[in-house]
Every structure is written in structure tokens, then in C-alpha cells.
Amino acid sequence: MLKHLFKLIWNKKKQNFLLMTEIFFSFLIMFAVFTLAVYNYQNYRRPMGFTYDDVWALSYYSKDRSDMSEDSLNLFYETLKQAIGNAPEVAAVSYVSNNSPFSMSENSSTISSGKQNVMTDHYSGDDDYPRVLQPVLLSGRWFGREDDGAKLAPVVINQALKEEFFPGEDAIGKVMKVGDREVRITGVVQNMKDKGDYKSVRPAIYQRTGKGSYAWLSRMLIKVKPGADAGFESRLYKQVAGIMQDANVEIEHLTEKRVVKNSITLIPLIIFGVIAGFLIINVSLGLFGVLWYTISKRKAEIGLRRAMGATGGAITRQVVSETMVLTSISVVTGLIFAVQFPLLNVFFMPKGVYIIAIVLAALFIYALAVLCALYPGRQAANIYPAVALHED
């Protein structure tokens, strides 16, 4: 039966060639769409790993203060933090590096442990960081006062970095190298999706800010209590701008920044989806039209088959299976291209994403082909042998 179908397709290869090219390209486009969709959906499903409601980012872009003595810098910034923290509306305050949640800036470099090197995102926060963002601690503890006298600087790493360096063992107390500097791990936190809901997992390290780092810091995160309104925001703003006369101060809400950051991922995806959707509608209409036309051309042949006793169902089945064979040839050709992506590790996406995307794209194309073939197939089944044979 199958062999017979292939023969039928092969005999009309010229006619079918364009149709197959079309299905082939549609498969590739759907593969791309599903890859992006699956990738982003998998990222979206992972937990955030921290809270961002009621957290404000206060940035101060001031002049270069590196000429100030370290002591007066420390005093200045610690007083500022205290002044903000003392307000009844504020729950917690932490100085952070510029790559704070949902900001555009990123900061990464390689970290080594033994002979292994891993590209890692670097974040900084002070001892109050966990009170502001509430990261989920998996083991160990966040750095704090007790690390003041430690010989090696304390760091917290995320789950992904732990899996890279210490799979299956306890990472607490282990030593790593950041540049030339040795650091000791005090805690492991859950991966945080700090660059939006669709951020992929990346190894990250959290370093301690404090004395000596104020010269290059320019942002703090403030967790406010529910009910802190625009009135408080303007008072806070006036207070900070009053203390830092020469700085450009800005307050942003993380909830709003998250929306912006997500839309940067979503808008291209939506545009791409709309274009792909249009192409697919185009293809399905074309497929439908051409199948319909070819069926009407084959009236005589189908009439003859019906006269020989074939049922309407059998005719429909034949039309649909012919289309399936046609689709299979295109999909298999498409597969040859698609499997290169997981094999060659293009774009560094997880292999699973490509495989799911291939399966989904193939299913989608088959479903589309069957849907487009069903109506012309039914049409063919309704051909009366007497009428069909009479025509010729």
C-alpha cells in the first residue's frame, strides 16, 4: 500500500515538487518558532528565585569620588543608608552593583576552581541584600558581620554554578578563584531570574560590598512596606537629592522595570510569531487550494475506483494518505537540517529544546496537512461514478 502511494507521488514528482518545497520551508519555520517558544516557556516556568514587589531601585549618578579618603566615603554612605533605613515606610536597604534586577546592565567574567573555568555573572550586594530581595537559600548562609575578620572574601553562589563546579557535593566552605583573588563560598542560593521572566539559567556569584567598594557603587535597592505611596517616594527623593547635592538621582520600581524587561523579550517574539502565523495561513490555504484543484482533475480516476467498488471512506483515506506521504518526504528533508542544531550545538541552547521543537513542528505540519486534505478528500468521496465517468 505504502509502496503504491510512493509510486503515485513519484509519478507526479514534477507537480508535487513545489508543494513539497513549500511544506519543507514551513517545517523549518515552525521549527524556529517552536524552538523559541519552547525555550522561553521553559525559562518562564522556572521560579523567579526572589521577590520584587515593593522594591525600589534608587540610582545616584554622582561625580567620581575616588579622590575622597576611604574613611570619609564609608561614613558618608553608611550614614546615607541609615537615614533611608530609619524611615518607618522602609523595611530594608542594600547597596547593589549596577546589574541589579531588571536593569539593562550585565557583568560577567570567568571564575575558576581547580582547572575548570566557567563564565559567570557577577553581582554585588551588602549584608542586607537577602532582606530586600529574599533569595531562596539552599544551603549555608548569606555573608554578614561574622565574615569581617575572615582571611578570604565570602561569596554566595547560585545553584547553576554549584552544579558546574561541585556536582553532588557540598559547596560550603570551598575555595574558588575570582581573577587572581581567592574567595570562600558561604552559601548557595536558588537560581534567580533577575533579568526578566524569560531569562535562562546562568551561573552567578554574589560578592559582598561594603567598606572599600562605595567609590564605584551607584545604586541601592529599597524594600518598602506595603502602603508606601508616591508621597513617601517624593519625600525620599528630596531627602537623598538633598544629601547628594551633586548627583543625578532616580527612583524606579522593580515591578515596572520587570514589565519593560519582559516586553523586550516578548515584542520580537510576537512580531516573529505574527509573521510565522501569516506564512502558515498562507501555506495552508495554498495546500488546500492545490489539493482541491488536483482532486477535481482526477475525477475520472476516482469515479473509476468508485465504480470498481471502493467506498467513500477508502477514497478519503487515499487522498489523506497521499498527502501524508508528501508531507513525510518534506519533513524528513527538513529533519536533516533541523537535527544539525542539537548536533552542532548552534546558539548554545539545551538539546532538549531542539528535540521538543522538532517533534512539535513535525506534529504541527502533519496536523496542518491532514486538515487541508480532509475537505478535498471528502469532496472526492462524494463523486458519483456515473457522473464522473460520463464526463470524460
Add this chain to the structure above:
Amino acid sequence: MLKNYFKIAIAVLRRRKFFTFISLFGISFTLAILIVLTAFYDHLVSPAYPDHQRSRSLYLNSIELNHRKKQSHNQGPPSLYFMNKFVATLKTPEKVAISSIFGPTNTYVNNRKLVINVKYTNTAYWEVQEYDFLEGKPYSMQDLDAGSRVAVISRETKENYFGDAPTVVGRYINTNNEQFRVIGVVDNVPKTMLYSYADMYLPYTLSKTEMANKSYNSNFTAILLARSEKDLPAIQSEFAAMIQKVPLDSAQYDEIKGSVDSYVASFTRIFNGGGSSAAAVRRLIVYVSIFVFLFMLLPTINLVNINTSRIMERSSEIGVRKAFGASSGTLAIQFIVENLILTFLGGIIGVLLSWAVLSIVNGSRLIPNAHLGINFTVLGASVLACIVFGLLSGVFPAWRMSRMQVVTALKAN
């Protein structure tokens, strides 16, 4: 003759309405998407208010500092210090406009937060960028030198801050806990124009952080206006000679790179690093062409498919015409003309569709203050796309048809 073809085409279109619908759907949506994308591209790159003089302007938004031994690398906008000391002193440009990249400040009006993006500029900026002053005027050299606390604001800022006040020149605006006297109001600029957009413009002497900054990196951009387009290469070579002589603190960096480019190239350079800007623009064009080609491929194959079916359906007509002496060429031309007519019909629908989409985009304020429109470049591009589309999808079926034997054609139906 052409009138005859037109009549035949319309008759054929009306006979098989479903096929006509598929063809028109494919053509019109493909064109609509292309027109919308071109409108976005056009909005991003062609000269527009207030940057009208792009054809004789060169732009600088990034320099690169390297230490080759330490492998350290720093790329970003230059500082005001660098601009004033090295760029503004170039001899060939007529004027050099210097401005910072807009930076947000907050202000609170009636318990409502307002984000005001501030840009610090020199006075030449107002001569290079041709703003429409709705009231007042820009700040003068005296204002700049004296560090007067004066500001030019955008219409949007005026509306947000002062409400429906008829005139605001002479009134005070408070942001970042500082007070500025408004001396001018200019029409809004869309945020996509990095060199021109801001809500409030201030003399650069008011930027305390920047006046104290003696390093080469910060957040300033420059526009170098040439006397005529012929001067552009001369400015580029003067800049190249200048940047080689910039003194460097060898402990930090031992190499400085940078160049002034045309508008598009100044952005492609950011992705391209130190490479030649012409090559980057060429690459951009190649990528865009590949995308457009791939995008148009599917609808075109689809159209070819449908056209083939359509033409084969008319084999008896072809047979008769051939039998009466029409050459293959005549027939092929007839079908191509028919197809072009169909494509143009689809093109008209496509223009209408894209017009609808663009009005929605403009209405949704996806890009605030931007007005995307179907201008002549966009329309020209779409007409060209129509012709390419029509030929692409018409040639193959016409060729297949013209090879058909008279006997087969006549016998077929």
C-alpha cells in the same frame, strides 16, 4: 491589446473566487508586512525632525580604549572633556554639536511622579539640530559660559508639568531637586532618535559630574556638520589623524580607536567594534536582504503553485490560441501581465492594510512621539516588491504553459 489582457484577467479572477482570494491574501499580507517593516526602518534611519541634515553630518557615539598587553578593553561614549578638547577643535567641520545621552531624573508634581530625561548640550547643538521652537529660544554662549540655570523643554514636558498654561517661558521647572528657568519650548522628538531625544535640554556647564570628569569615557555624543557633502571624507581623515595623537595614560591604556561615521554606521559600529563602518553597513544590508528574500520565498512558492494550477485549468484556451498561431512568447507575456495585474491589486490592498496597521501603531504610542507613515521611499519599495513578486510568481507557470503541446492542451478538457 493591454486592455484585452486586463479584461481577460478580471474575468479569470472572478471565475475561481477561492483561488483569487488565496492569491490576494498572500500578496497583500506579504506586502503589508514588508511595508510596515520598511516604515520602521525608514523611521530609524532617514533624516527626520530635528535631525534634517544627516546627509552632511558625521556622528560619534563611541570610542574604544585598549590595553593590548593586559587585554583590557573599554568601549563606550566619550566624555565631555574628550569632545571639547579634541573633537570640537577640528578645523574642517562647520559646526560640532555636543550633547550627552539623555539621562532620567525624577520630579514630583501633585504626588505624581514624572520622569524627565535630561540632555546636556553645547550651543552649536541648536544650530546643527533644527528644532521647531514653539516659544522662546535656545540658550546662548553667554548662558553657557556663565552656567545660567536655564532650560529648553519639550512640548510633552510642558504639558505634563505645567498643564494647559498657554506660555511657560520665564517660569520655573523643578527636577532632581533643582530649579531651572524655562527659556524655550521645542516640539517633541521620538525616543528612537538617540542624538536628539530629550525632555529637557540644559547647558553642559550645569553638569557638575561631567565638568569634573577628566577621563575619556562618559556619555557624550557629537554631530560634526560639514560645509558640504564633499567635505565628509576630509573630516573623517582629520579625525583619524587627531585620534592617533590623543595622549594616553600608558598604565591604563595604550591604544585608542574611534571614527566619525554616517548615521547608520555610527550604530552598526557598536556591534562591529573597530572594523570598517562601510563593511558593517554592507553586512547589515546583506542580512536584511536575506531576511526579506526568505520571508518572500514561501508566499511566492505558494503563488507559483496556485498559478500553475490556474493556468493548467485554462489549457483549452491556451490550446485554441496556440492553434490559431499565438507564439509561446505572446502567451507567456499575457500570463505575466495577468499576474502583474493580480499582484498590483494585491499591492493596493496591501498598502491599505499597512496603512491600517501603521495607524494602530501610531495610536498605541508604541514609540512615543513617532509618526510612522507610508512615505515615498516605502511606497516605492512596495511597488518594486510588487513587480518582483509578480514576475517571480508569473514566470515559472508561464514558462511551463508555453511548453505545452497544442494537442495535449486541446485534449485536456
